[in-house]
Amino acid sequence: MKKFAYFPGCSLDKIALSYNHSSVDTAKLLGVELQELDDWNCCGATTYFHVDQLLAYTLVARNLAQAEKAGLDLVAPCSACYKNAYFTNKYIKEDPDLAEHINFALEGDDLQFNGKINVHHIIEIFVNEVGVEEIKAKVTNPLEGLKVAPYYGCQIVRPRKDGENLENPHFFEELVEAMGAEAVDFPYRLRCCGGSLIMTSRHAALDMVRKLLQNAVDSGADVIATACPLCQVNLECYQLQVNDEFGTTFKMPVMYFTQLLGLSLGLSKKKLGIGSELVSAVPVLK
């Protein structure tokens, strides 16, 4: 069984518990063990970089160092955590000066980081490590007739890592089709959900969410699939506020792709945390 150090991050501890459980259980069914990182800390989300860059890298490096100690590559299900871990890892590898500063701080926790591991987003584990064909072969409960809008959001594709298709990626659509569902053409799939602006610039963020929801409705989607807890919370939990603010009547379920994948592999709704949404997904699922 392939094994990775799994960094759930603060959101998955509670607000996105269903993402946490569905990720671990679904991966296991597909022969991948996600072993939770020991005593992980918050990676600073997008916010810590507003205040101090070096400290932000250090926070991330503590998690990287613990994965390295366990001899495992790091996997993050949150897109913001993933971006932070990916680039911190890259910069430490490229910049000995930065590495020295950070290692001096890490000594305070008896840790050290030598840049020997890689960082992945969890969707890459399913797409690259397991593979779409393998998933297709294991699907026992194809999600026939379900129209899914695959929402990439920002940080699984941006900023550029290496050579990936930034403007027209396909892997999320392929994954959705492997589950037996239909991936609808969703023009805003790469557009930002507003991220933490929902806390700091409420009206702007609600308007960004409104545009995304409208675009998903226009695409004919039954459900939006996400790969990030921040996107999920913005699109789903703030839907009521959007309706209040703009007089709209959205009722669009927003699910983690791992929940849909789990369903297609025959896991129960309960096990996948389906039922804890504020906009129920049950009416669109058979």
Add this chain to the structure above:
Amino acid sequence: MAAKPTFSQEISNLLYASHGNPLKTCIQCGTCSGTCPVAEFMDQTPRRLIGMINADLKEDVLKCNTYWFCASCFHCTVRCPAGIDIADAMYAVKRYSIWHKTYSEDLVGPTFSETFVKTIARSGRSYEPILAPTYMFSMGIKEVLQEAYMATQMMLKGRMPVLPAKIKRLDNFKEMIRRIIPVGGAE
């Protein structure tokens, strides 16, 4: 003695070296503004902000809301024909304004960021309910009620934490933070 750095030099110094080309290479094409999903809510578009930094218009730059309205989506960054990391430049201006306390008072972003940082420095994890008061004051009564309603729904569904989480080796963690900023926010 070296001359005092200009504002544009100060901002450049805050950009981590490997990120992108210098802001001075901007050709004012406007691709960033055309791409930005928040542009309509900004006082100045991203293109204008880069131009203003390059022209050393320090006061105008610091008093606009543009950099606090940046959602860090990196869409402008990946499209800029001059290879400028615009999103990172926004971060640099945010840091500059927090350090110099020059942001305008009606913005929630800076307070939110500082509270967020303190929460992590204290516990190693972030915790939504502590963050709430920092942005609550910016809301009207309707928004506060909406937020409270949502929080209640989330709690009923087991999605809101009741107590903040803490990491196990907290003392070591604080020592690590002190090694980076000796005065630390880790009180």
